[in-house]
Amino acid sequence: MTAVTSPLVAAYLADLERRLADAPAADRLDVLDAVREHLDAAFAEAGPAPSDDDVRRVLADLGSPDDVAGALALAAPPAAATPVAPAPPRTSVGVWVLLVLAGLVAGLLVAPLVVALGIVHVAALVTALVTVVAVTTWVGVRAFGPRGRHARRGWQMAFAVALPATLVAGTVLLGSAFFLVVEDGSAESGPVVVVEE
Incomplete structure (x- = not known):
């Protein structure tokens, strides 16, 4: 079993996806893809068959799913308040x-x-x-x-x-x-x- 197919990684990604449920679909997919790429690179350094301890260490270094989802929320531009209808033009x-x-x-x-x-x-x-x-x-x-x-x-x-x-x-x-x-x-x-x- 490789680290990418590890139950720990699958649980982490599923938890992260739940935390990102309110984010726009494009942002959610971008974050999940970036996390997968980061995990692939980190596990490649750990060797061909990383242990469960290696997987836990890489996931801990990445941060909890809450931390990653929170980073996305901080990076996102602030949502506009209720849209305000433009004022009608004044009659002279x-x-x-x-x-x-x-x-x-x-x-x-x-x-x-x-x-x-x-x-x-x-x-x-x-x-x-x-x-x-x-x-x-x-x-x-x-x-x-x-x-x-x-x-x-x-x-x-x-x-x-x-x-x-x-x-x-x-x-x-x-x-x-x-x-x-x-x-x-x-x-x-x-x-x-x-x-x-």
Whole structure:
């Protein structure tokens, strides 16, 4: 029996392999190959048939499997902590200003259409106003509400357009509703007739 096939060497290598179980496969194979080469060279110096005492001495000189596995851990580069997702690029102030301006223009464009609904029937005007406020609120909740780690930038941009549009359209709608109510009230009173005596 040669030293390489000795039960002591087989037990040592099996123990070392268990201790390296958490290491990457390539590193584990490299260490095991290096230890085998070192043992082959050490046993070649000991003669053609080393005794069990020679095998124990070579293994003791090499160090325990814990020592060899620990040396690999010290030589390995430190594992990175939990990977951090890169921060999303910041949106410039100019983009936000343009979004708000787009919302103001959208409100001015949508308001006359909704006022036309109000002329047809006041209930349609109220329904349109409630719908616009509800949609804007929903977008605001999606943009600024609790959503975990999901990106909210798109919702925030949508809210930057929806809020000014809602404010402008709502102001125009409320003004038109007031105008319609006042107009209806003055029409019912009839013309004022002045009688001279």
